[in-house]
Each structure stands twice: as C-alpha cells, then as structure tokens.
Amino acid sequence: MNSSEDSAKDIIADLQSRNMVVQLSSGDELKSHLSEGSRAVYCGFDPTASSLHIGSMVPLLALKRFQMAGHTPIALVGGATGMIGDPSFKDSERKLNSTDIISDWVEQLKPQLSQFLDFDCGENSAVLVNNLDWTKDYDVLSFLRDVGKHFSVNAMIQKESVKQRIEREGEGISFTEFSYMILQSYDFAELNKRYGCTVQIGGSDQWGNITGGIDLTRRMNQSQVYGATLPLVTKSDGTKFGKSESGTIWLDPSMTSPYAFYQFWLGTADADVYSFMKYFTFLSAIEIDAIEATDKASGTKPEAQSILAKLVTELVHGDEGLTAATRISGALFSGDIAALTGDDLQQLELDGLPCSSIAANSAGIVEVLVATELAKSNKMAREFIGNNAVSVNGQLVSEPDFQLSAEKALQGQYFVLKRGKKLFHLGKLAQ
C-alpha cells in the first residue's frame, strides 16, 4: 500500500482520478478544508447482516484512503440506525430485525470495520463508534424538540431517496423508515460535537442523508461540515454487483471462503475490471491505466483480473488466504486433477474447498450431487448429468447410475466433484 502516498495531499483529486467521486458538497471549499489540516472523516455502516459484503468495501477503503492522506477516519457502526432501516432508494419497506440479532451483528461488524484502518498511528488513529451510544438514552420528547424541530417534512419528502417510495403506486413508507434520515443527520452533528468531525462520506444513495446532516449540524452546532459520495458499484451488464452463483460475496471467510472470494474477482468482466481496480485496490490510477494499456496491446487474455483478485484477496484475507485461494485455483483449473497427491487433496480441504463426507454404501452420483448441494434436487442432478456438466476426478460422468466406489477414488478416498465449469466440491469417502 504505497502508490497513493504521492497524491496524499489532495485526497479529493486522488479519488477523482479513480472516478470515485459522485457528489461533493461545496466542492472547492471542501478541497481547501481538507488540504488545510487533518480532518475527522466519518462513514457509517449499518448492521444488516452478520458480515459486511464487498459493496461496503468502497466506502471503507475510502476511509482508509483518507487516513493515508493524513486525516482521521471514524468508522461508525449503526447500532441505532440498523434498528430503523434506511429507506433510501429502497422500493419497499423492510422488515425489522430483532434487537438481539442487531446487537449481535454490531459486534461482528466491529472487527471487520477495524481490520482495514489503523488504530495506532498517533494523531490520526482511527476511531470506531456506535451510534446507539448517543441515541439509546435520548428520550422521545427531547429528541423531537431538540432535533426534530430542525427538519421540515416538506423538504424531507422532496428528497430523491424517498420520493419514489412516496409516489410509487402500491408502496408506502412507514414513519419509522421516514425518520431514518433524522437519525443519521443527528449522527453527523453528534460526531461533529464529539470528535470535531467535519466530513461524511458514503455511497451515492446516501446523499440525502448526508446533506440532512450538514444542515442539521449547521443549525445545532453552528458549524460548517461537508459531504462526499462514492459510486455504488454497478456492472456493465446491468446485473447486481457482489453476487455470484453461490450468493453474496461476504468479507467473513466463514461465509465466503477466500477461494470463492478470489474466484469472484477473477471472474470480473473486462468491461468492469479496470474501474474495479480503482475502487478496490491501492494501485494508483496511473498504474491501473498502464495495466489496461498493456492488456489492450497484448491481444490475449488480460492480466487485470488476476492482479485484482490477488490484491483484493490479500487485502481482505491476508497472505494465507491468498495462498490457499491460489493453491486451490491452480489445482482445479490448471492442473491434472487425477494426478493430485494425497497431500494435495488434504491441502485442498484445509484451504477451504467445500468438502463433505460420502457414505460408502449409498454413493450414487445423483444422491451425492444433491447431498453436496451441487444440485438442488435429484431432477436437476439428472439434468446436469444429461448435459455433460458433471465430472468426477476429471472424468466426465454420463450415467445417472454411476457409483462413487472406493476403487474409483483418488488415494482410495477422495472424489473431486465438478458441476459446470467452475463449481467444485471435495467428497471424502467415509471409512
């Protein structure tokens, strides 16, 4: 993590060179505000699951970029706002999670938020806060009088982020979700008071909430603060970013293995890979442009995907995670599966290739595919076999009554099951 040190002085220019700035409040003023001293910059993350997913990495890494530029990052975990639910650009009301679950998620998110920031670097060490701390004992009447009075409903319903919800036929918005903006605005004012925080960043869907906070801070604290929004990651083909065949790509290695994580980035479309490098790595825009130029000139398969996969996996899962991921990938995609040694196979298991044991007596391929979740029903399993989509230890399986017997196993007990081009599972014969 080095290359952006040069551009550290002008963090906004650095972000702009990465196409990572969508909106800026009073742009020039914000730039000079940031260049004149070390500032406290905040970004909030609501507990909507037990782990962050890769979408949250853009703002989180942006906080890191601010820290590298000499500012103090404040990572806020939304113990309070997570109980309400942000309606911004959501087309329907969401169901509330129980408070127990939310506080559990808050605890799980804290180490993930911390992992990317430096909490021990003197002046601009990172700060981790929970907005529940300043809301849980705030009584309703005081809140409505002190905070609510500063908001005009007329202005609130004009915000683009909720407008469609209010106008959309067949949908509505509860007062609970409608109030979300007030809570987040209050967070900004509170952080301004507590930590002298003057900048909030977030995804571009947060613009309404951020400007709400700017206005509130001016009114409550008589202090000028600023906001900037980052792009929401989209894919060139219009499908949702951050999902793969097996679901959301989480940062928690027990939810998305480093191998699956690595594979996800490796599969990035050419049309997206260079902008993703700008969002998700610390390579400078210049370096990334150079990679793009080289790839274009080479006329063969681009290098960018493997660079991206390597850097992001390393960033999130460390050296060990990256090594495991590349080891599995190498064995499965470029090696001869039948030639794997017992040690290799054991290593695959340790590295986190999905693995399950197979009962020796009932090891018909159809049942095994279902048991390993490579197929979700017998019917699908048969269809996959009929489509030549299934192989065992590198051998195509074309008969639905194929049996996984000990004599066909590698090293007497392993089966590398493959469905489709990319989905693998290690089956281990129960002894």
Added chain:
RNA sequence: GGAGGGGUUCCCGAGUGGCCAAAGGGAUCAGACUGUAAAUCUGACGCGCAAGCUUCGGUGGUUCAAAUCCACCCCCCUCCA
C-alpha cells in the same frame, strides 16, 4: 372507523370455473463458442425415473372440477374521517 384497490411459482407480471404446474419478461443454471471474460445460440428452471404428487396470503365452503365463485380472517396500498 368508512370507501376503494391489491396479495400468483426467486423478482416483475398475465391469468377470473375445466385446455393451468400456471403466458411473458428478468434473474439464475447447464451446454456450444471462448480467456475460469463479454456477446450470441440451444436447453433447463415446484417435486418425482415414471405413473403421479404438492402449489397461486390463511382457513373453511360451493362444484364432477377452483389461482379463478362464496364466507370469515391476516397483510399491503390509496382516499376520507
């Protein structure tokens, strides 16, 4: 509380008594082509080898036959109070 409009298979959305496991689109999956891309084409997409079975907010009912009709209930939306 009153009036009206809705709840269909992952999502959107057609379907108003049999021809409906339910149009169409999207998403997803597989195959071909490739670079573990993209685009394109082909196929699949409730469960079951099959006969057949289980679905259309819930519960009961009418009928030879219901996603479609009736009753009650639950939930959502709009307007009025």
